[in-house]
Amino acid sequence: MPGVRIEPWGPDDRPLLEQTLSDPEMTRHLGGPERPEKIAKRQARYERPGSGQFKIVLEPTGEGVGWVGYWERTWEGDEVYEIGWSVLAAFQGRGIAARATKQALEAARLERKHRFVHAFPSVANAPSNAVCRKVGFTFLGEHDFEYPPGNALRCNDWRLDLSLPATRVEPGQPAK
Helix, strand or coil: CCEEEEEECCHHHHHHHHHHHCCCCCCCCCCCCCCHHHHHHHHHHHCCCCCCEEEEEEECCCEEEEEEEEEEEEECCEEEEEEEEEECHHHCCCCHHHHHHHHHHHHHHHHCCCCEEEECCECCCHHHHHHHHHHCCEEEEEEEEECCCCCEEEEEEEEEECCCCCCCCCCCCCCC
């Protein structure tokens, strides 16, 4: 199994963001493709130092195969992190998303800012829900969201307690 690492999102990573966010199949659980203007704004946010957004890199080739990131939000009256990820279709099914997500969770844990991180995959997105289980999240229930505005989305609420010890990262997979 090839190694996976995460690295801070950079100014040259926009083509990867476009591949993951402008493809109808890649975004079917997120309300469909994003428009170029929205991707440009997202790119600007992601490349800011300390953004919590990372490129997923396949080793040893150094090829960018997706993104993973976390951000702050208020959820049910508490300040928490939310986390999300996307892996290019050609690289799915290899455990890449889970390994990269563990590394991003470790980065969030090291900030010591929020106790909990939530993931909200669509109830219909079996692979992302499997990532949540594999990484050690606890299932809390289903919720309705509007994302993007005007699009009803039924999601699962998964929560991970960052104050607990990290789940083991596979050998050879650095927790950056």
